[in-house]
Amino acid sequence: MGKQNVEIHAKLIESARKGSQQSMYRLYKLYVQAMYNTCIRMVSNQFDAEDIIQESFVKAFNNLDSFRGDSSFGSWLKRIVINQSISFIRSKKQEFTDIENLQIVSEEENDDVPKVDPKMIHESIKTLPEKARVVLNLYLLEGYRHKEIAEILNITESTSKSQYLRAKQLLRDKLKKEVRYEY
């Protein structure tokens, strides 16, 4: 982000902190699409994602005082979105358990992926099983480490890793299949 953009952001945040709905709206417009895409990849349902996004923005705007600028506003907001998404998934009583009966193929042999449209990857991620999908999103797309994921999801680090390997394998298979259908 350029210096000028950072300054504009800081002004918007300051004015939103004072209660300006216009500034809140401008911040919302800047971030809503990215946040929505992150969220829908986590929960894979349009209506749930819409609810979570609304709750996240309301939470963010109501707690702007706790944003100290240690990270960017976008990262701070994304953390809220991710936490809200995880709370939502947890409320559905999903447990992130170990995978016992899945044969994970060695990565070196089968890790190549065909060149596909990023939109196809996005859509394929949404079709992954919930637990694998959440771990893949957090690790691969949001940059969390397995140790952090284990803490957030209340699972062991090895469960996080095994769910990730499973997600990767399923995603690769899906993408290969999609490409085969396309050509």
Place this chain on the structure above:
Amino acid sequence: MNIEEYIRKNRNQMDVEHPDEDYLWTGISHSISKKKNRSRFLALKIAAAAVVIIALSIITYQVTSLRSNQQLILANIDPDLAKQEAQFQHQIKAYYQVLQKTDYDKDQLATSYKDLEYIDTLIIKYSEDLNTYGPNPKLLNSLMDLYQKKIKLLDRMLNEIEKQKRYENAKTNI
């Protein structure tokens, strides 16, 4: 290229979905305004409560100070009237105590409050006159009459509050 590298490389092009931004914003702005109104309302409620407490303290103070001065005057004038006045004052004090314990809405009793204030002004004026001009049967009767009016008014106010409470309870039970 392996799948991790490929996805990381194309990460920025993966935010492909466009939410219904206007619909989402309507919900967000509604929640924000509701919270703002709630805190504004809370502040108003606190301010109103503070005003009521201050007003009641002033009235109680006036009544208490009035009572001691008045008793002195009437005690010198007519011991029987002084006794009666003490009883009135005792009753008024008891009414104020009950009134303070109720969580009433002062706005609904605004007219009664104005009447009370008016009676208090007259009581103060008659007491001063008694002090200045000495015992005057007309003044004394008017003063006793004012005490009785004040008691009746306080009684009516408590009845109104009770009635309102009963109405609210009936509404919640429907």
